[in-house]
Amino acid sequence: MPEVRMHLHPNADPAEVVVVSNERCTAGRKPAGFIRHVVFDVSGTRLEGSFRPGQSFGVIPPGVDARGVPHKVRLYSTSSPTRGEDGQGRHVATTVKRLIDEHVETGRLFLGVASNYLCDLKPGDRVKMTGPSGKRFVLPADPWAHDYVFFATGTGVAPFRGMLMDLFPEGEHPGRGDGGRAVLVMGSPYGTDLLYDGQLRALEARSGGRFRYVTAVSRESGWSGDGRLSGYVHDAFGRIAAVDEVLSGGRALVYVCGVAGMELGVLRGLWRSADGAAFVGVDASAGEPGVWTRRMIHKEVRPSRRVFLEVY
Numbered sequence: 229m230p231e232v233r234m235h236l237h238p239n240a241d242p243a244e245v246v247v248v249s250n251e252r253c254t255a256g257r258k259p260a261g262f263i264r265h266v267v268f269d270v271s272g273t274r275l276e277g278s279f280r281p282g283q284s285f286g287v288i289p290p291g292v293d294a295r296g297v298p299h300k301v302r303l304y305s306t307s308s309p310t311r312g313e314d315g316q317g318r319h320v321a322t323t324v325k326r327l328i329d330e331h332v333e334t335g336r337l338f339l340g341v342a343s344n345y346l347c348d349l350k351p352g353d354r355v356k357m358t359g360p361s362g363k364r365f366v367l368p369a370d371p372w373a374h375d376y377v378f379f380a381t382g383t384g385v386a387p388f389r390g391m392l393m394d395l396f397p398e399g400e401h402p403g404r405g406d407g408g409r410a411v412l413v414m415g416s417p418y419g420t421d422l423l424y425d426g427q428l429r430a431l432e433a434r435s436g437g438r439f440r441y442v443t444a445v446s447r448e449s450g451w452s453g454d455g456r457l458s459g460y461v462h463d464a465f466g467r468i469a470a471v472d473e474v475l476s477g478g479r480a481l482v483y484v485c486g487v488a489g490m491e492l493g494v495l496r497g498l499w500r501s502a503d504g505a506a507f508v509g510v511d512a513s514a515g516e517p518g519v520w521t522r523r524m525i526h527k528e529v530r531p532s533r534r535v536f537l538e539v540y
C-alpha cells in the first residue's frame with residue numbers, strides 16, 4: 229500500500245477552509261434522499277494536496293449539543309481524485325446525505341446536525357476541517373498493476389468516484405499497459421437516487437472498454453437491461469460478465485463501501501466465484517455461504533488481503 233499523509237490538522241488544530249460549491253449529485257429531479265456534492269478550498273492549509281481517495285476529513289459543526297457541549301468532529305469520505313477537483317489538490321469534495329428522521333417514540337422530527345450543516349453551506353462559508361484520516365481503504369501504490377471491482381451502496385460511492393478519476397484521468401489514455409480495468413457496481417434504492425450517474429457514464433464511454441458501470445436498483449422491479457440489475461449489488465455475480473471476468477483474471481482487488489450488511493452478500497458472491505479462495509478464507513465450521521452471518525466475518529469467514537471493506 230502507498231504511504232499516505234495523516235492527521236496534518238488534528239482535532240485540536242483544525243484548518244479553516246472555504247466552501248467553493250454545493251450541488252445536488254443525484255440522478256433524478258425528485259430523488260428519495262437529498263444528497264449533495266460539497267467542494268471545499270483547502271489551499272494554504274496543510275490539507276492542500278494531501279488527500280487520497282478512500283481517506284476522510286473531519287468537519288466540526290459550529291455550536292453546542294443538547295448538553296451544551298461543543299459539537300464533536302464527524303468524518304466524511306473525500307470523493308475527489310488525488311489531484312483534487314481543480315487538478316491542483318486545492319479543492320476537495322465530499323458526498324453528503326441529509327439525515328432526516330423521526331424519533332421512534334416521540335415522533336418528533338430529527339435532523340442530523342453535521343449532514344444538514346454541510347448540505348446547507350453556501351459558497352464562501354468557512355468550515356473547520358481536520359484530517360486526513362484513514363490509510364487502509366486506498367488504491368495500491370501501483371494502481372495499474374491490478375484490476376478492480378468496486379461495490380458501492382448510496383454515498384458509499386464517494387471513495388470510488390475519486391479512485392476511478394485517478395485510474396481514468398480525463399484527456400489522457402486510460403490506464404497504463406494492460407492493467408487498471410475496473411467495474412463499479414452501484415447500489416441505490418431508486419434510479420433517481422443514483423449518484424454521479426452522468427459523470428460515471430461519461431467515464432465509461434471514454435474508458436475504451438476498461439471501465440464498466442453497473443447499477444443495482446433495489447426498489448424498482450423493472451430496472452433491467454445492459455448493466456442494469458433490479459436488486460442488490462451482490463446480484464452482479466454470475467450476471468454481469470465484466471465482474472466475473474475481472475475476478476477470474478488473477479490480479480483483481482475488491483473494494484466494498486456503503487451500508488453495513490452489504491459485505492455479507494459480496495463475500496458470499498466472491499466465495500462462489502471461480503477464484504473464490506483468493507478472496508475469502510472459510511473454515512469448515514462456517515458451513516454453506518447461505519448460512520453465514522455478519523458475526524462470522526473476520527472469524528470463520530475471512531476476507532483476504534485482496535478485499536477491502538469500509539461499511540457502516
Ligand code: NAP
Nearest residue numbers: 305381382383384415416417446460486487489490538540
Ligand atoms: P441508500 O441510498 O439508502 O442506498 C443503500 C442501498 O443499499 C439501497 O438500495 C438498499 O436497499 C441497499 N441495501 C441495503 N441493505 C443491503 C444489503 N445488506 N446488501 C446489499 N444492499 C443493501 O444508502 P445511504 O443512505 O446513502 O447509505 C450509505 C451508507 O454508506 C451509510 O451508512 C454511510 O455511513 C456509508 N458510507 C460509508 C463510507 C465510508 O465508510 N467511508 C463513506 C460513505 C458512506 P433497500 O433499502 O431497498 O433494501
